Amino acid sequence: MNISGKRMYALLEKLNFVRLSTFEGEKKAAEILADEIREIGVEPVFESFKAPRYEIKVAKLEVTEPFYKEYEVTGYGFSGNDAADGIEAEFAYVEALEPIDLADVRGKIILLTAGIRQGDFKKLIEAGVVGVIAPSGNFRDTKETWDLDKRMLRAKHIADGRLPSVCMRMTDAMEMVVAKPEKVKITLSQYEGEADSQNIIAEIPGTEHPDEVIVYTAHYDSVVFSRGMFDNATGTATILELLRYYKANPPKRTVRFIWCGSEERGLLGSKAYLAAHEDEIDKIKLCINIDMTGPIFGRDNAVVTGAESICHIIEFLYKEIGYPMNVIQDIYSSDCIPFADKGIPAVNFMRRAAQGASQIHCRYDVIDILSAESMERTARFVALFSDRVLNAKHFPIEKQMPANIVEKINKYLGKKPQ
Numbered sequence: 001m002n003i004s005g006k007r008m009y010a011l012l013e014k015l016n017f018v019r020l021s022t023f024e025g026e027k028k029a030a031e032i033l034a035d036e037i038r039e040i041g042v043e044p045v046f047e048s049f050k051a052p053r054y055e056i057k058v059a060k061l062e063v064t065e066p067f068y069k070e071y072e073v074t075g076y077g078f079s080g081n082d083a084a085d086g087i088e089a090e091f092a093y094v095e096a097l098e099p100i101d102l103a104d105v106r107g108k109i110i111l112l113t114a115g116i117r118q119g120d121f122k123k124l125i126e127a128g129v130v131g132v133i134a135p136s137g138n139f140r141d142t143k144e145t146w147d148l149d150k151r152m153l154r155a156k157h158i159a160d161g162r163l164p165s166v167c168m169r170m171t172d173a174m175e176m177v178v179a180k181p182e183k184v185k186i187t188l189s190q191y192e193g194e195a196d197s198q199n200i201i202a203e204i205p206g207t208e209h210p211d212e213v214i215v216y217t218a219h220y221d222s223v224v225f226s227r228g229m230f231d232n233a234t235g236t237a238t239i240l241e242l243l244r245y246y247k248a249n250p251p252k253r254t255v256r257f258i259w260c261g262s263e264e265r266g267l268l269g270s271k272a273y274l275a276a277h278e279d280e281i282d283k284i285k286l287c288i289n290i291d292m293t294g295p296i297f298g299r300d301n302a303v304v305t306g307a308e309s310i311c312h313i314i315e316f317l318y319k320e321i322g323y324p325m326n327v328i329q330d331i332y333s334s335d336c337i338p339f340a341d342k343g344i345p346a347v348n349f350m351r352r353a354a355q356g357a358s359q360i361h362c363r364y365d366v367i368d369i370l371s372a373e374s375m376e377r378t379a380r381f382v383a384l385f386s387d388r389v390l391n392a393k394h395f396p397i398e399k400q401m402p403a404n405i406v407e408k409i410n411k412y413l414g415k416k417p418q
Contacts, residue, residue: 005376049272077152083164219263235290306345
């Protein structure tokens with residue numbers, strides 16, 4: 001089997017930079033991938049879509065009474081411009097968002113104990129809050145070792161309205177609580193709009209059943225500050241290697257590879273793909289998603305978002321060849337979710353890092369904790385599983401979604417009960 005971890009690792013080295021949705025890093029990565037696909041002998045297809053983009057112009061938090069102090073903060077993207085000229089108000093520390101905690105916050109700027117979750121703004125707006133401060137990181141963080149989060153609110157967060165919101169270091173937040181300020185001021189000005197992101201698509205037609213399609217997905221964008229080597233340059237490299245393998249070994253069924261943009265903004269690439277290809281959904285029999293492989297310390301896993309029988313297929317295969325891994329039936333927060341929401345079973349292959357062996361969504365998601373050998377092992381198992389499915393006389397996976405998985409998908413996507 002011509003699967004090369006060295007080639008995969010070489011692609012990681014080419015993608016070793018921040019690839020933030022809609023910005024130049026993501027576009028540069030897309031061009032690199034397109035060149036790699038062409039070298040294999042397949043012409044890539046670019047499909048652009050709009051993704052949210054914000055740029056903070058001013059973000060400031062000041063204690064104004066009974067003393068003065070300015071704290072370093074970042075603004076929440078899409079929390080609005082109501083504080084562009086500054087909002088000064090009484091300060092309150094709020095431990096939770098229960099009615100008893102919100103009984104006396106009208107007209108105040110509040111400090112939360114955690115980030116802003118879906119539904120929080122509705123409670124805060126109804127309680128009369130005028131501004132929000134949220135902590136970031138932990139008490140051990142310093143400016144030299146940790147980047148202050150740059151957080152973006154998604155549509156589901158602001159469905160009931162917006163409040164000027166900033167993020168500060170946990171150490172500073174703790175200091176504020178102890179100091180008991182009476183008044184604080186938030187100044188927040190930002191650009192809120194959208195810009196182009198893109199999916200890259202490559203396909204090998206099936207030799208016997210071209211209308212039966214297996215889709216491979218992996219996102220190639222990263223978050224701010226992060227080079228995203230583990231999450232998810234590894235998955236990006238894995239499906240490129242599988243494209244190369246199937247170019248040399250055409251399968252009976254069609255394989256379609258989708259490098260998804262803007263996954264970190266809310267699975268936007270996979271959602272955009274399905275919205276643009278509604279007429280092809282019936283042909284897609286399975287989604288194989290690769291999100292995070294390659295850590296030196298860790299263990300391979302498969303998360304099946306579909307019928308439990310798929311778990312048994314994978315379990316039989318790994319036991320047959322003596323390949324240690326874990327398999328569970330569950331959802332997985334990645335580009336497989338929109339496919340599963342359309343009734344398409346998904347298998348998510350990844351290698352979970354051992355505790356202390358990796359960090360994602362930060363400056364420490366680096367190439368050093370990954371190995372070519374580890375990536376190759378996982379890719380070989382995915383190819384072996386794929387071969388069995390793609391070349392079966394009768395497609396072995398039923399296209400149906402169990403009720404327990406549907407319920408989890410709906411909850412994850414924030415769908416209201418019917």
